[in-house]
Amino acid sequence: LFFVPTGSGDCSYAVKLGSxxxxxxxxxALPWPDFNELCPPTLEEMAARALLRIKDIQPSGPYRFAGYSSGGILAYAIAQHLLRLGEAIxxxxxxxxxxxxxxxxxxxxxxxxxxxxxxxxxxDDERFAELERFAEQSSTVQLLEKAQEIGAIPSGRDLHADISRYEKAATFQRMLNVYEAPSLPVEIHQFYANGPCRRRAKPPEQSIGSDRSSPFLGWQRILSVQAIRALPIPGDHETMMSASENRQVLAQRLSTALRVPFENRG
Structure with missing residues (x-):
């Protein structure tokens, strides 16, 4: 089972969940392939690069993938590439x-x-609101310096490393902006957060359109609903993974889904 990184390039979620x-x-847990932010690849090209590492580990299919948050779209692009090569998902x-x-x-x-x-x-709400207002008219360096000034970021932290990490994540979001996901002959399990959202910040992927009203989370636009198995997980987008009791439910349901064929699930 291959886990792909989140939309910020983080693979750490897969370690706890997998255990x-x-x-x-x-x-x-697959890392992001190296890429240059000044001349970034398309999502399809990034998927092709990730596939080189996958093939080193597993030369032939069938393949199994899992992805959290917007990083899951990379898993879909990898599947797109594999299907083009005649492999099975x-x-x-x-x-x-x-x-x-x-x-x-x-x-x-x-x-x-x-x-x-x-x-x-x-x-806390007061400092978050202050930074939210400041972010509307500041550069990223100014925002990080402000966060450091009010104690939201440790004073000794290397902001250059933070900026590099955020720039890579922003580049990935721009790849998502222009990616046109095709309809593929695959079946997906959508483990969706069914708790109230307590998030105050709006993730970039939700800024370019959001479909939280359906447990299919927008995938019904390109796949038949019969090809999507929607499974609720307690918590919101963050706490479904960060809260141990919610992550354990996710781990159990993900394990069951792997063992039971899609067509045999009630």
Missing amino acids: EMDIDCPVY SFMAFIDVELPENGPTISPTKIINELVLVGLESL
Whole structure:
């Protein structure tokens, strides 16, 4: 089972989740392939690069994938590439993965600033609101310096490393903006968060269109609803993974989905 990174390039979620699953197959957490932000690849090209590492581990299918948040769209693009090569996809798990609608292009600074705010969700309301207002008219460097000034970020932290990480995440979001997901002959399990959303910051992928009203999270626009198995997980988008009791439910349901063929599920 291959886990792909989140939309911010984070694979750490797969370590805890994988350790709590009850399955008899190897689990791999794939890192992002290296890419240049000045001349970034398309999502399809990024998927092709990721496939080189996948093929080193598993030369032939059928393949199984899981992805959390907007990173799950990379898993779909990898599946697209594999199907083109004549390989089989036997399992596709989306963990609260929205398929965004096409919308207006967001500036790189706005994308990065929104990612910074998402990472500061744990702040108290007063400081978060202050940074939210500041982000509307500041550069990312100014926003991070402000966050450091008010104690939201440790004073000794290397902001250059933060900026590099956020720039890569923003580049990935721009790849998503222009990716046109095709209808593929695959069946997906959508493990969607069914708790109330307590998030104050708006993730970039939701800024370009959101379809939270349906447990299919927008994938019904390109796939038949019969090809989507929607499974509720307690918590919101963050706490379904960060809260141990919710993650254990997710691990159990993900394990069951892997063991039971899609067509045999009630």
